[in-house]
Amino acid sequence: MDLSYNETQGMLRETLARFLADTYDFESRKKMLASPTGRDPGIWKAIASELGLTCAPFAEEHGGMGGGAIENMIMMEEFGKVIAIEPWLQTVVIGGGALKHAGGALAEATIPAIISGDAIIAFAYAEPQGRYNLADIGTTAKADGAGYVLNGHKGVVYAAPWATHLLVTARTGGGRRDRAGVELFLIEANRPGITRRDYPTVDGFMASEVYFENVAIPGEALLTGGIDLIERVVDEATVAVCAEASGIARTMVNQTVEYTKQRKQFGQPIAKFQVLQHRMSDMFVEAEQVSSMALMGTLKLDEDAAARKAAVSMAKAKVGRSLKFVGQNAIQTHGGIGITMELGIGHYFKRGTMIEGQFGSIDHHLDRFEALSYPA
Amino acid sequence: MPFGLSMVGPVIYTFGTPEQKAKFLPRILSGDDWWCQGYSEPGAGSDLASLRTKAERDGDHYVVNGQKTWTTMAQHADWGFFLVRTNPDVKQQEGISFLLIDMKTPGIEVRPIITLGGEHEVNEVFLDNVRVPIENRVYEEDKGWTCAKFLLAHERTGIAGVAGSKRGIEKIKEIATTEMDGDKPLLSNPFFRRKVAELEMDLTALEYTELRTLAGEAAGKGPGPESSVLKIKGSEIQQRITELALEAAGHYGAPYFRGFGEGDNEHPIGPDWAHRTAPSYFNVRKTTIYGGSNEVQRGIIAKMVLGL
Numbered sequence A: 001m002d003l004s005y006n007e008t009q010g011m012l013r014e015t016l017a018r019f020l021a022d023t024y025d026f027e028s029r030k031k032m033l034a035s036p037t038g039r040d041p042g043i044w045k046a047i048a049s050e051l052g053l054t055c056a057p058f059a060e061e062h063g064g065m066g067g068g069a070i071e072n073m074i075m076m077e078e079f080g081k082v083i084a085i086e087p088w089l090q091t092v093v094i095g096g097g098a099l100k101h102a103g104g105a106l107a108e109a110t111i112p113a114i115i116s117g118d119a120i121i122a123f124a125y126a127e128p129q130g131r132y133n134l135a136d137i138g139t140t141a142k143a144d145g146a147g148y149v150l151n152g153h154k155g156v157v158y159a160a161p162w163a164t165h166l167l168v169t170a171r172t173g174g175g176r177r178d179r180a181g182v183e184l185f186l187i188e189a190n191r192p193g194i195t196r197r198d199y200p201t202v203d204g205f206m207a208s209e210v211y212f213e214n215v216a217i218p219g220e221a222l223l224t225g226g227i228d229l230i231e232r233v234v235d236e237a238t239v240a241v242c243a244e245a246s247g248i249a250r251t252m253v254n255q256t257v258e259y260t261k262q263r264k265q266f267g268q269p270i271a272k273f274q275v276l277q278h279r280m281s282d283m284f285v286e287a288e289q290v291s292s293m294a295l296m297g298t299l300k301l302d303e304d305a306a307a308r309k310a311a312v313s314m315a316k317a318k319v320g321r322s323l324k325f326v327g328q329n330a331i332q333t334h335g336g337i338g339i340t341m342e343l344g345i346g347h348y349f350k351r352g353t354m355i356e357g358q359f360g361s362i363d364h365h366l367d368r369f370e371a372l373s374y375p376a
Numbered sequence B: 001m002p003f004g005l006s007m008v009g010p011v012i013y014t015f016g017t018p019e020q021k022a023k024f025l026p027r028i029l030s031g032d033d034w035w036c037q038g039y040s041e042p043g044a045g046s047d048l049a050s051l052r053t054k055a056e057r058d059g060d061h062y063v064v065n066g067q068k069t070w071t072t073m074a075q076h077a078d079w080g081f082f083l084v085r086t087n088p089d090v091k092q093q094e095g096i097s098f099l100l101i102d103m104k105t106p107g108i109e110v111r112p113i114i115t116l117g118g119e120h121e122v123n124e125v126f127l128d129n130v131r132v133p134i135e136n137r138v139y140e141e142d143k144g145w146t147c148a149k150f151l152l153a154h155e156r157t158g159i160a161g162v163a164g165s166k167r168g169i170e171k172i173k174e175i176a177t178t179e180m181d182g183d184k185p186l187l188s189n190p191f192f193r194r195k196v197a198e199l200e201m202d203l204t205a206l207e208y209t210e211l212r213t214l215a216g217e218a219a220g221k222g223p224g225p226e227s228s229v230l231k232i233k234g235s236e237i238q239q240r241i242t243e244l245a246l247e248a249a250g251h252y253g254a255p256y257f258r259g260f261g262e263g264d265n266e267h268p269i270g271p272d273w274a275h276r277t278a279p280s281y282f283n284v285r286k287t288t289i290y291g292g293s294n295e296v297q298r299g300i301i302a303k304m305v306l307g308l
C-alpha cells in the first residue's frame, strides 16, 4: 500500500503550516478568543482567497483542485497543531461535503462562495434530547407550497455566530427517532424567524443555541439524500476531527518532552526520571495510534455505507481513548503549570477533551462498531 | 477550607507555644480566620525542600523576601503558614522554619493565576521585606521541616475525599436517572452503568482503607506513609467522577458559561448541571498534582513502605 502524499498534497500542508506558524502563536490566539466576535475573520479570508487552500477538496467543475478527504485530513491535522478555531470542519468538510454529494444548483451556487471565503457554514444537527443519535430529531420542516416551514431548537451549533449559512437537519415526516423523514437543508443564516443565543465553548470556539420559529425556506434548500447523506457527512466530519486530534496529540507529546527537558527539580531536569520517560514513551505510542486511525478512517470513507461506518467508528473510539491518555498525561507531567491558562498545553487538552465527545463518545462508537460487525 | 482546621490547626496544637494555641486555635475552630498554605515556589514544587524564600532576623522580627506560588485562596486568607529558609548553609531540610504570617502585612502582594476552568483559586504571593514577629514562628528555628512533614501527612489523609466522592457518585446517579439516552435513562446504558459501578467499587475499597488507617491512628500510629495510598486512590477517583459527569453531559459539556454577570438573568445553556462538567474535569486534574504529586506518593511508598 502506498501511503505517501503526492507533491501537491505536500505543498498544501507546507503552505498552511507556514501561514499558521505566523498567525496562530499563543498570544495571537488568545487575543482572537478574547475579541468580541471570538475570532479574526481576516485569517479565514487569507486561507481562502490569498492562499487559495479552500479549493483543495473540491472538484474542478466547481472551481476546485479535485482533491477530497486526504486534503481535508492534511488541513485538519495542521489546524490541530495550533488548535486553530477556523471553521474548516463546518464549512469545508461538512457544508462542502454535503453540497458535493447532493450536487445540483445549490452546490453550483454555494461551493464557489465557500472557495472564495465568502460563505461560512454551521451545522445545526444536535438537539437537546438526542445525544448522538442523528435521527433523534424534533425539528420539523413542514411542506408549505413549494417550500417548507422550519420549527425547532438545535443545540451547541459550533461556528453559528460566524455563519452565513446553516446546514440544518429537520423532519419532513415520521416519528421522533425514525430514520425515514429526516432531511438536510442549507439556508441563509439570517432568515426571518431564526434566533440565536451565542456563547463561547470551553475549547475556544463560539457556538449557539439556534431556534427556528416558522422559518419559511424555499424548496431548493433541500439537499437530497436524507439520513444516508447526513450519516455520510457526519462520518467524514468524524474522521476530520480524528485528523485534528492527530495534530493535537503530536503537539502535546512534543511540548511535554520539551517542558520536561527544561523543568528542573531535585537538581536535574525532570526528563531524567524514568517514570516520566516511560510515560512520555507511552504518550508517543498513543499519539502514533491516533495518526494511524485518522489515516485508516480517511481511506475507508469511500467504501459502502456499512464498511465505512464500522471503520469510522473504530477510528473514532480509538482516537478518543488515545487522545484522553495523551492529554491527561501531558497535564500530569507538566505539574501545576499544566492546569493554568498560562501555557499552551492546557488549551490543547481542552480541545482534545471536546474532540473525545464530538460526533459521539468512545462508548457510542464502540457500540456502533459492534452492532455493525458482530452478529447480535 | 481545610487549611485552618485540618492543616495548620494540628501543627499549632502539636508544636505551638501556649500563647500561639490561645491566639490561633479558637479562631480556627470558629472559622473567624481563613488560612492559606505558602509552601510551593516557582522553583520548588515536588522538590519542596529546595525552597528559597528567605527570612532574616532583624531584632524581634524576621524580614521575609521571596515568592510563593499556587497559593490556594490567598486572595481571601487572613493568615498564611509559610515555609521559609532561615539557614542557607546547612542541608536543605535543616535550614527551614515555619512562620505564621498575617496576610495584611505590608510587602505582601497576591496576584491571581487563572486555571483551565476559568477559576481564580490559586495565586502567586510576592513577599517584599515582610516583617514577621519572631513569636509567630512555630517550633524551633530551622526545624520547620518537622512541622511541614507532619502537616503533609495530614493533608494527604484529607485528600482521600471519600465523603465528597460519595456525593459526586450520588449526583452522577441522579443525573443519569433523568438524562435520557434514547428512550431509556442514561443509567440503563450498560457501558455507563458499568463505569458508575466500578467507581462505587473503588470508592468502597478506598473508604475501608481509610477506616483502617484511622483505626491505626486511634491506636497511636500517626498517619504515616500509608496516607500515600489514600492520596493516590482518592485523587484518581475524584478525577474519574468528573470524567463521567462530562460524558453524561454529551453535547452540553461544550458551552462555556461565564457565570451570572450583573443584571444578567440568563440561565446556563442546557441542563442546569451540565455547564459545570467540563470546567470541573479540567480543574480536578489538580488532585493528582497537588499535595505531593502521585508520582511523589509512589516514590514515598517505594522508599518508606517497600524499603527500596
Ligand SMILES: Cc1cc2nc3c(=O)[nH]c(=O)nc-3n(C[C@H](O)[C@H](O)[C@H](O)COP(=O)(O)OP(=O)(O)OC[C@H]3O[C@@H](n4cnc5c(N)ncnc54)[C@H](O)[C@@H]3O)c2cc1C
Pocket (backbone or CB within 6 Å): none
Ligand atoms: C520467551 C522468551 C524468549 C527469549 N528468547 C531469547 C533469545 O532468543 N535470545 C536471547 O538472548 N534472549 C532471549 N530471551 C531473554 C530475554 O532477552 C531476557 O529475558 C530479557 O533481556 C530480560 O532479562 P531477564 O529475564 O534477566 O530480566 P531482568 O533484566 O532481570 O529484568 C527483570 C525486570 O526488571 C525490569 N528492568 C530491568 N532493567 C530495567 C531498567 N533499566 N529500567 C526499568 N526496568 C528494568 C525488566 O523490564 C523486568 O520487568 C528470551 C526471554 C523470554 C521470556
Ligand SMILES: Cc1cc2nc3c(=O)[nH]c(=O)nc-3n(C[C@H](O)[C@H](O)[C@H](O)COP(=O)(O)OP(=O)(O)OC[C@H]3O[C@@H](n4cnc5c(N)ncnc54)[C@H](O)[C@@H]3O)c2cc1C
Pocket (backbone or CB within 6 Å): A263, A265, A266, A270, A273, A275, A276, A332, A333, A334, A335, A336, A337, A339, B036, B037, B038, B039, B040, B042, B044, B045, B046, B047, B069, B070, B071, B072, B073, B122, B286, B289, B290, B291, B292, B293, B294, B295, B296, B299
Ligand atoms: C490547584 C492547585 C492548588 C495548589 N495549592 C497549593 C497551596 O495552597 N499551597 C502550596 O504551597 N502549594 C499548592 N499547590 C502546589 C502543589 O503542591 C505543586 O503543584 C506540587 O507540589 C507539584 O509541583 P509542581 O507543580 O512544581 O510540579 P513539578 O514538581 O515540576 O512536577 C512536574 C511533574 O514531574 C513529576 N516529578 C517531579 N519530581 C519527580 C520525581 N522525583 N520522580 C518522578 N516524577 C517526578 C511530578 O510528579 C509531575 O508530574 C497547588 C497546586 C495546584 C495545581
